[in-house]
Amino acid sequence: MSAQASARERRERALRVALPAIVFALVVAAWAAAVWFWQIKPYVLPTPSLVAHTLVTDWPLLSQSLLVTLITTVEGFVLASLGGFILAVLFNLSRYVEYSLYPYAVILQVTPVIAIAPLLLVYMPQPTAVLVCAWIVAFFPVLANTTLGLRSVDRNLVDLFALYSASPARVMWDLKLPAAMPYLLGGLRIAGGLSLVGAVAAEIAAGSGGAGSGLAFRIMEAQYRLNIPRMFAALLLLCVAGLLIFYLLALVNYLALRRWHESALDGER
Amino acid sequence: MTISPATNSSAPPVVALRGIGKSFPNGTLALSGLDLDVRQGEFLSLLGPSGCGKSTALRIMAGLSEPTQGKVEWAAAGTQTRSGSIGFVFQEPTLMPWTTVFNNVRLPLKLAGVAAGKASARVGAALERVGLQDFSSVYPRELSGGMRMRVSIARALVTEPELLLMDEPFAALDEITRFKLNDDLLTMWQALGTTVVFVTHSVFESVYLSSRIAVMAARPGRVFTELGIDAPYPRGGDFRTSSEYAALCRRTSDALARAMAAGGGE
Numbered sequence: 001m002s003a004q005a006s007a008r009e010r011r012e013r014a015l016r017v018a019l020p021a022i023v024f025a026l027v028v029a030a031w032a033a034a035v036w037f038w039q040i041k042p043y044v045l046p047t048p049s050l051v052a053h054t055l056v057t058d059w060p061l062l063s064q065s066l067l068v069t070l071i072t073t074v075e076g077f078v079l080a081s082l083g084g085f086i087l088a089v090l091f092n093l094s095r096y097v098e099y100s101l102y103p104y105a106v107i108l109q110v111t112p113v114i115a116i117a118p119l120l121l122v123y124m125p126q127p128t129a130v131l132v133c134a135w136i137v138a139f140f141p142v143l144a145n146t147t148l149g150l151r152s153v154d155r156n157l158v159d160l161f162a163l164y165s166a167s168p169a170r171v172m173w174d175l176k177l178p179a180a181m182p183y184l185l186g187g188l189r190i191a192g193g194l195s196l197v198g199a200v201a202a203e204i205a206a207g208s209g210g211a212g213s214g215l216a217f218r219i220m221e222a223q224y225r226l227n228i229p230r231m232f233a234a235l236l237l238l239c240v241a242g243l244l245i246f247y248l249l250a251l252v253n254y255l256a257l258r259r260w261h262e263s264a265l266d267g268e269r
Numbered sequence: 270m271t272i273s274p275a276t277n278s279s280a281p282p283v284v285a286l287r288g289i290g291k292s293f294p295n296g297t298l299a300l301s302g303l304d305l306d307v308r309q310g311e312f313l314s315l316l317g318p319s320g321c322g323k324s325t326a327l328r329i330m331a332g333l334s335e336p337t338q339g340k341v342e343w344a345a346a347g348t349q350t351r352s353g354s355i356g357f358v359f360q361e362p363t364l365m366p367w368t369t370v371f372n373n374v375r376l377p378l379k380l381a382g383v384a385a386g387k388a389s390a391r392v393g394a395a396l397e398r399v400g401l402q403d404f405s406s407v408y409p410r411e412l413s414g415g416m417r418m419r420v421s422i423a424r425a426l427v428t429e430p431e432l433l434l435m436d437e438p439f440a441a442l443d444e445i446t447r448f449k450l451n452d453d454l455l456t457m458w459q460a461l462g463t464t465v466v467f468v469t470h471s472v473f474e475s476v477y478l479s480s481r482i483a484v485m486a487a488r489p490g491r492v493f494t495e496l497g498i499d500a501p502y503p504r505g506g507d508f509r510t511s512s513e514y515a516a517l518c519r520r521t522s523d524a525l526a527r528a529m530a531a532g533g534g535e
Contacts, residue, residue, distance in 0.1 A: 159333050159359075160357065160359075160363060160376075161380065162333060163331055163332070163333060163357050164376075164380040165380070166380045174376075174379070178367040178368070260367045260410060261367075
């Protein structure tokens with residue numbers, strides 16, 4: 001019975017890889033066929049093979065830019081995670097802090113970052129402004145999720161800690177933080193993708209070139225020069241970077257929760 | 270051997286509730302004029318219909334809830350520090366899902382500042398008491414409902430408290446598991462000499478376990494009458510099927526029926 005079950009599981013896993021791959025192949029084939037059939041010019045829509053070729057020939061330039069964007073993203077993500085987490089803990093420890101600051105956290109969240117970026121660029125050097133944008137976009141999900149998590153503690157466990165006269169620090173460390181962990185990790189998964197969005201949005205707003213220009217700048221620059229294949233190549237890299245971040249954080253989530261949390265459990269009960 | 274350690278009404282009270290009243294901010298009067306002595310070494314059940322405030326009374330004893338009237342008197346005069354001398358078992362196992370059985374049971378010792386090395390032996394002993402010595406590195410979700418409740422009991426007993434408070438701990442379990450846990454609980458109670466206050470709405474369970482039953486009435490919650498259950502310990506399957514048990518159950522049932530008529534319980 002279990003052999004049968006594991007065979008079914010293996011087939012399931014194979015399908016989860018194979019089906020998206022087939023869809024990908026079909027789309028690429030349709031794209032190539034469309035370019036060939038309608039004789040579309042490369043400066044309007046390049047063939048997939050031309051994009052791949054550009055990716056190889058422009059790799060020195062693009063890889064440099066990818067690195068710039070990734071570093072900004074990671075820095076923004078780390079700062080946003082720390083900031084969101086620390087704020088959430090402060091909010092939980094003191095409702096006065098929460099009442100004072102929460103509305104401003106919301107304001108930062110609801111104001112489109114693309115509209116804040118130009119202003120930030122007035123006051124800050126470009127790399128700092130880009131980093132701040134990545135932070136603004138990414139910290140709120142961490143804050144909101146962790147705040148929710150710190151409140152979602154089993155009330156009986158809270159009573160149990162009270163029964164044994166646990167200090168507030170002990171309650172935070174041994175009860176609230178572990179209970180908030182799944183929520184925090186969920187916030188981090190959202191923040192990872194958003195840091196990339198923030199970094200790219202700020203790069204586009206900044207628009208100026210020079211050394212240390214990220215992928216979004218390469219896309220803008222290629223657009224001005226009608227270098228459409230390079231636009232696609234850079235976009236492809238951004239897409240891969242986003243996927244990488246998402247799956248890396250999903251892996252962290254799985255490793256941290258697989259022993260106990262419903263969300264990360266395997267099928268067998 | 271027919272020891273009956275706790276039917277002795279002259280045993281000193283561990284804790285006494287005097288004229289306890291409790292009203293909630295929404296205006297509900299949960300308890301009014303509740304008087305109850307919990308005597309050293311006894312197994313006392315609080316039996317009553319739902320809504321009679323038996324859980325509230327238990328929480329007040331534990332210090333988890335403050336009475337709005339009356340007072341709680343502790344035998345150890347002058348000590349308000351009940352921490353460490355009370356164990357509490359909730360209706361649900363209430364385990365920390367993110368850590369192992371061992372760490373769950375160690376929690377009270379950790380919060381009391383007992384060093385890890387010293388705690389380890391006591392956790393081992395507590396797990397052995399409930400028959401889970403081989404499960405210390407397992408996570409709670411990997412256990413059955415009955416085993417989780419055992420872990421919860423091991424945690425409550427790891428400090429070897431004077432007073433063990435249990436709030437309908439077996440209500441969610443199947444009958445076979447419940448009977449087994451009833452027997453094991455009695456064995457532990459006799460071995461440790463702990464005083465137990467056990468909240469239940471089951472007449473049969475209260476008669477099987479208790480040396481004394483306080484039958485409660487609702488609206489407002491109060492002790493309606495008290496019954497001594499004089500059957501000797503240890504009790505087992507024979508007692509459960511005896512005519513003596515049946516008679517005691519009938520007497521207790523009658524008392525409960527009168528309490529419900531008086532208190533307007535459902």
